[in-house]
Amino acid sequence: VNTVGSYTCECGVGFKTDSTATQCLDYRQGFCFTEVLHTMCQMSSSSRVPVSRSQCCCNRGLGWGDQCELCPLPATANYKKLCPYGHGYATDGTDIDECKLIPGVCANGICINIMGSYRCHCKPGYIASTAGTACVDVDECSMSPKPCNFICKNMEGSYVCSCPRGYMLQDDSRTCKDVDECQSRRHNCQFSCVNSIGGFTCKCPAGFSQHHTACKDINECLSERGPCGQQGICQNSVGSFSCECPQGFILDSLGLSCDDVDECAPDHRCQFGCQNVAGGFRCSCPEGYTQHQQWNQCVDDNECLNPGSCGSASCFNTLGSFKCGCPSGFNFDPVSTSCEDVDECVSFMSPCRYGCSNTQGGFMCGCPAGYYRAGQGHCVSAAGFGGGGLGPEEENGLSPETCYGCKTNRHQKKSEGVSLASVDVDQPLKLLLNRSQLKPSEAILELLPAVRALSQRVMYTITAGKHDGFFQIRQRAGISYLHSTHRTPSMRRYRLQIRSSALSKEMDRDERLAPNLHMTLHITLQ
Structure with a gap:
């Protein structure tokens, strides 16, 4: 409102003019908040006492009012305008009563308001902080002299004295005295109790x-040498022990050791003589037998338990003796106590039809020239193609070994006419055949037995792979031939399995020198 030479202000609700009536001061009432999180005032930080905005913001407040109006930051122009008299004073210069405004001010003490600030008067056990605006606990246990003569525990505004185990607190609540646990029956000793300072x-x-408060029996039987000697048996008892003797011993006069009883002194029942031993006796036994440790009888002595009885040969125990045995193909030599190889090739009847080569524990039969050994007792040849139909040697596992030491009819021969070359029958035998050269009248493969026992007593048959009947086996003069039939082959690749079987079931067991032969033939037609 304009006046002569000046002006005056008319203020709205909640505002009042200052002493000059030239500005409106904010006197609206609201809660003051000391914590604001994301522009939201935290109700837990308010004393919930209505104050003006300047009373809040000019004294540690961060937010004010129902709308959470943020207080200006100190040293800013808005702060100086709201708090022209500085911290602790309202806009109109009146002192702010922090004792009413600050929640929980001067806890454990009394708040005293002063101009622009406040001070705390603390309770016993507390002391004012350096600024005098808070009461902090006094740690009496760190003071000198200490209030307790043993254990001191500081507490909020006070302290408590306590005593260690074996002591009790005196009436002054500060000093401790010893407790006689034995007299007051506060001990748990199993037998006797002896009191000591602070315990028992x-x-x-x-x-x-x-053992702590209990008494544990001493087991004298566990001592290093034993109280009952070498032969005695110690029996522990509570607080003591006793000695016992096993059969064949007797306790001495002191009862602490055992003496041997001579069982051979009186009449004995041994047939071949008696021999006294510690704790018993033994009867003498004939050669090959020994006295049983528990039974008074002669039992067979197992000579095979002695590694030198048969040397490297196998030992077979018999009643009163033993026998030495060797695996098939070896004979036992009693001089060297070892198994010596048997040269089957120099026997009366050679086991092979064409040539024989001795090996350790066995032998190998050779095959005629142009044939390969297949397994232990068979020969195979691709005679219809001059031997070339078997394909590369590295594919069929061919071994071009020559029989330099073969023997035929008990006479050693040179390499002519006999061969030890072999094919690997564990892998498919590959034959490369030209379709234009296939003739039913000519043999593709020849099979014959190399072992004499199989001569005229073996048959070769196709067991798998003959899908269209293109292959068949014919037999002439003891030789089996693999032929093609008159049909035209329907496939380019065949996989045949040929198996041998003995014809005579009455063949002597020792003559069955070769097992059934299994060959898988992998044939490619071009």
Whole structure:
């Protein structure tokens, strides 16, 4: 409102003019908040006492009012305008009563308001902080002299004295005195109790050892040498022990050791003589037998338990003796106590039809020239193609070994006419055949037995792979031939399996020198 030479202000609700009536001061009432999180005032930080905005913001407040109006930051122009008299004073210069405004101010003490600030008067056990605006606990236990003569525990505004185990607190609540646990029956000793300063000790009678408050029996039987000697049996008892003797011994006069009883001194029942031993006796036995440790009888002595009885050969125990045996293909030599190889090729009847080569524990039969050994007792040849139909040697596992040491009819021969070359029958035997050269009248493959026992007594058959009947086996003069039939082959690749089987079931067991032969033939037609 304009006046002569000046002006005056008319203020709205909640505002009042200052002493000059030239500005409106904010006197609206609202809660003051000391914590604001994301522009939201935290109700837990308010004393919930209505104050003006300047009373809040000019004294540590961060937010004010129902709308959470943020207080200006100190030293800013808005702060100086709201708080022209500085911290602790409202806009109109009146002092702010922090004791009413600040929640929980001067806890454990009394708040005293002063101009622009406040001070705390603290309770016993507390002391004012350096600024005098808070009461902090006094740690009496760190003071000198200490209030307790043993254990001191600081507490909020006070302290408590306590005593260690074996002591009790005096009436002054500060000093401790010893407790006689033995007299007051506060001990748990199993036998006797002896009081000591601050505690007690337990004692045990002879024959017992101390184990905390209990007495544990001493097991004298566990001593290093033993109280009953070498032969005695110690029996522990509570606080003591006793000695016992096994059969064949008797306890001496002191009862602490055992003496041997001579069972051979009186009449004995041994047929071949008696021999006294510690704790018993033994009867003499004939050669090949020995006295049983528990039974008074002669039992067979197992000579095979002695590694030198048969040397490297196998030992077979018999009643009163033993026998030495060797695997097939070896004979036992009693001089060297070892198994010596048997040269089957120099026997009366050679096991092979064409040539024989001795090996350790066995032999190998050779095959005629142009044939390969297949397995242990068979020969195979691709005779219809001059031997070339078997394909590369590295594919069929061919071994071009020559029989330099073969023997035929018990006479050693040179390499002519006999061969030890072999094919690997564990892998498919590959034959490369030209379709234009296939003739039913000419043999593709020849099979014949190399072992004499199989001569005229073996048959070769196709067991798998003959899908269209293109292959068949014919037999002439003891030789089996693989032929093609008159049909035209329907496939380019065949996989045949040929198996051998003995014809005579009455063949002597020793003549069955070769097992059934299994060959898988992998044939490619071009």
